[in-house]
Amino acid sequence: MEIQSPTDVDHLAPQIWPVYATVFGDFESYELWRADLFDRHAARAGYRLLTAVDGSRPAGTTLAGFGWGYTGQRGQFWSDLVCNSLPKAITDEWVGGHFEVVELAVLPEYRGQGVGRALHDKLLESVTGRCLLSTSDDPGDPAVRLYLSSGWRKLGVLRPGVQVMGRSAA
Template sequence: MEIQNPTDVDHLAPQIWPVYETVFGDFESYDLWRTDLYDRHAARDGFRLVTAVDDSTLVGFGWGYTGERGQYWSDLVCNSLPEAITDEWVGGHFEVVELAVLPGYRGQGVGRALHDKLLEPVTARCLLSTTDDPADPAVRLYLSSGWRKLGVLRPGVQVMGRPAR
């Protein structure tokens, strides 16, 4: 298993899509996902992508970028959490947007390796949203990696933050 930090993210989209579709399944087609999510995020300041490759097969990925007020998710957080929290956390933060591992590769440290590689050079405070189920493996990963719950985005979904390093 190799964890990579590729620089040419455009050519990887067709390899990332099947993993994204398997894990999340929330887009009708590759074309919609590509234009409405992947390309839009890849164009953001501070975009970083990491991949997990087993032999020549992409089995996991993670990406994020620098989040700012005026962006959809940052503004959603500002409208959902107390002002004292958002004043401290939102704007100039690194936003972990996606972290996905194919089901057959879970429980082997792939998610942690992707998380760590994605955040390795990041010195800013970090934000993400995830389930608020403490038994969820993603939540356990984040808590064991220095993240903490900042508040509730909507029922069943929390915002987590990791302080700047």
């Protein structure tokens, strides 16, 4: 498995979409996902995209997973949602200028092989300061276990079933 940091994100969107749709399934079409999420995020300051590529398949390369994030600021939808959901003392410390892990996805057939951890670690490799993400609050969820074992901690509840986690990068 090779973790790549592609520079031509525009070209990769059609390859990332099937993985996104399989893992999350929250957009009706590629066009909506592209306009409402992918392109908007790719234009943000500090944007990083990583892909996990399996070159061992006979047909060539297969995208096994991806991750992306950017520098989050107040005035952005998710940052403001966090500010409206968590206590002010927490948001004053954590929200604004933080690195936001927005998406981390691995196809089911590649899970349990360290792909998610490799994406996570590479995505945060040179990040200094505060990092935020939202995820399930189910302690049995593999993503939650990954984050907890990587130094993340629960900061509060975004909505029932969804927590906000934070990590101070060294």
